Amino acid sequence: MNLVGPGTLLTATERHQVIRDARAGWAGATVSNQTSGVMGEAAHWLAVDAEGMTEEIVADFESRGLDRLRYLEIVGVVARLSNVDFYVRGIGASEVVLPEPLPDAPNGRLHPDALLTNMWVPTVGRSFAPQVVDALPDEGEAVRDLHEPMYMLMSDMGDNTYGDLLTRAQIEYLAARTSYLNECFY
């Protein structure tokens, strides 16, 4: 699923606003864009302080009209955007400019087995990191479309001898250092 196109539950225009609100946070905005409402709050905090999210905050979003599945789509958009934008900035290229939003409707495709179990959002079965947004199957697939070429193939993840230009130790060292800085302990 294209990051800037229509999503599962959000229109392309809504996803573009999520992208603008996340980018504003990375550019230094200390509070969310009030005109974006609760979706803007979610986008802002997922961008700048995801480790500070709590069940109570997600429940508060829900009480103000942002249901868990649309919240999950925002998680997917902001997360994938971070991959793209941090990579582009990392190599010294210019930020990708948003195109005009497509008018097509969201596709509405949800995973029939998604359930609210031990996370804040519906998940499918026993979810590992690359599958946590699979309640929205197209978002889940899009996550893996980034995760596999930029980290490693799912089939290689259990192989501690894996290596390419980097050794497995170098890959995991980068992963651990980044996760430490983000206070992510999963």
Added chain:
Amino acid sequence: MIASGEPPLVPFGFELAALAQAMGTNWTQPPTVAREALVAVAGPEFAERAIGVAATFQMMNRLLDGVGAPVNKSLHPLAKELGFEPLDIPR
């Protein structure tokens, strides 16, 4: 290892840690100094691959923290070692 000043055991560990630090803590500027230092010791293809890994974990961290993925109890000692109280992590 970084905090103690001892050299990391991972080859190019100092440069890789500096790259992750620059990418993860300065969201408005490209990590030019850290990237060029890594390119100087390991080459541009290696540096590009490393940038991709670090960027991917920006994504994975937000996914996991955003959905409330529970912290595995086996990692609680590691969290303590890093200075965090596991039960204070809101998962």
